[in-house]
Amino acid sequence: KVLCATGIIAGLLAFFWKDAFNPESLSGARVLLTGASAGIGEQMAYHYAKFGAEIVLTARREAVLQKVVEKCLTLGAKKIFYIPADMSSPSEPEKVVQFAVQKLGGLDYLVLNHIGVTHFQMWAGDVEYTRWLMQVNFFSYVALATAALPTLEKNKGSLVVVSSLTGKIPTPFTTSYSATKFALDGFFSSLRHELIMQNRNVSVTLCILGLIDTDTALENTRGKVHLTASPAPEAALAIIRGGATRVQEVFYPWWLQHMCCLWVLFPNDRDQVLQSYYNYSSP
Numbered sequence: 001k002v003l004c005a006t007g008i009i010a011g012l013l014a015f016f017w018k019d020a021f022n023p024e025s026l027s028g029a030r031v032l033l034t035g036a037s038a039g040i041g042e043q044m045a046y047h048y049a050k051f052g053a054e055i056v057l058t059a060r061r062e063a064v065l066q067k068v069v070e071k072c073l074t075l076g077a078k079k080i081f082y083i084p085a086d087m088s089s090p091s092e093p094e095k096v097v098q099f100a101v102q103k104l105g106g107l108d109y110l111v112l113n114h115i116g117v118t119h120f121q122m123w124a125g126d127v128e129y130t131r132w133l134m135q136v137n138f139f140s141y142v143a144l145a146t147a148a149l150p151t152l153e154k155n156k157g158s159l160v161v162v163s164s165l166t167g168k169i170p171t172p173f174t175t176s177y178s179a180t181k182f183a184l185d186g187f188f189s190s191l192r193h194e195l196i197m198q199n200r201n202v203s204v205t206l207c208i209l210g211l212i213d214t215d216t217a218l219e220n221t222r223g224k225v226h227l228t229a230s231p232a233p234e235a236a237l238a239i240i241r242g243g244a245t246r247v248q249e250v251f252y253p254w255w256l257q258h259m260c261c262l263w264v265l266f267p268n269d270r271d272q273v274l275q276s277y278y279n280y281s282s283p
């Protein structure tokens with residue numbers, strides 16, 4: 001019964017959510033997109049370009065960013081700039097936001113998507129790596145959002161944060177990565193309440209993604225997870241739609257929402273489900 005009810009509700013929500021999206025609303029929208037040189041970020045850049053947005057892309061590799069910029073121009077980007085930046089450096093987030101505001105004259109969307117190099121392996125005690133990953137995957141998100149909030153507020157803008165199923169459900173081989181994604185949920189879901197309490201018109205969309213077929217994700221999980229990866233261009237579009245329609249959470253693929261509901265509703269069955277996906281059993 002519970003499954004049936006959640007299925008119907010999720011189906012209805014998905015139907016109305018899809019209907020509410022108007023691609024024309026993104027024509028001329030000013031977007032700062034991080035992690036834009038590869039994977040899902042690169043695909044988001046192409047979608048935004050097709051929708052006629054004005055875009056600033058950032059990631060570390062300048063030559064790769066240049067190539068993405070060239071393709072975006074052929075796809076219809078109204079204006080496009082890039083700025084190479086390493087988000088492990090605490091001074092970079094503010095510089096990147098300043099650059100974007102200066103080039104575009106303000107921001108309507110801040111899309112936080114980058115992640116530091118992730119090892120899909122068992123915890124081996126590298127505390128320094130966890131500290132570094134927290135800086136790249138969490139603290140830089142907080143700093144970027146903080147620097148962008150004034151311009152987003154002025155433009156009734158949107159903050160879009162890309163997270164993962166492992167930011168809702170802890171899974172093996174993702175100790176540090178999962179911690180950074182849980183931290184994002186805690187921080188940005190709390191911030192969402194505070195913005196509403198203060199009548200500040202900035203939406204916060206948290207995106208919960210399952211396994212997506214980017215090169216890095218496929219390389220990391222090969223032989224370790226028995227799941228089919230979903231296509232990056234579709235994941236990218238789901239994120240963009242979620243931001244544009246100002247929903248609080250996006251689940252892609254859609255059935256992850258059921259999984260998260262069941263996770264909360266049936267705590268006693270959790271271990272069994274995970275063990276079947278990861279092919280191990282309790283002693």
Ligand code: NDP
Pocket residue numbers: 034035036037038039040041058059060061062064085086087088112113114115116117136162163164165209210211212213214215216217
């Ligand atoms: P990729 O590894 O394909 O891309 C990561 C991006 O981040 C690249 O553009 C990379 O560019 C940039 N980046 C890496 N290190 C830094 C750094 N130190 N400073 C600034 N930028 C950096 O990732 P995905 O596309 O797979 O993932 C995108 C988002 O989706 C992430 O938030 C991830 O957690 C989430 N997600 C992905 C899943 C998947 O299966 N793919 C599953 C669940 C969530 P460069 O090297 O040029 O810096």
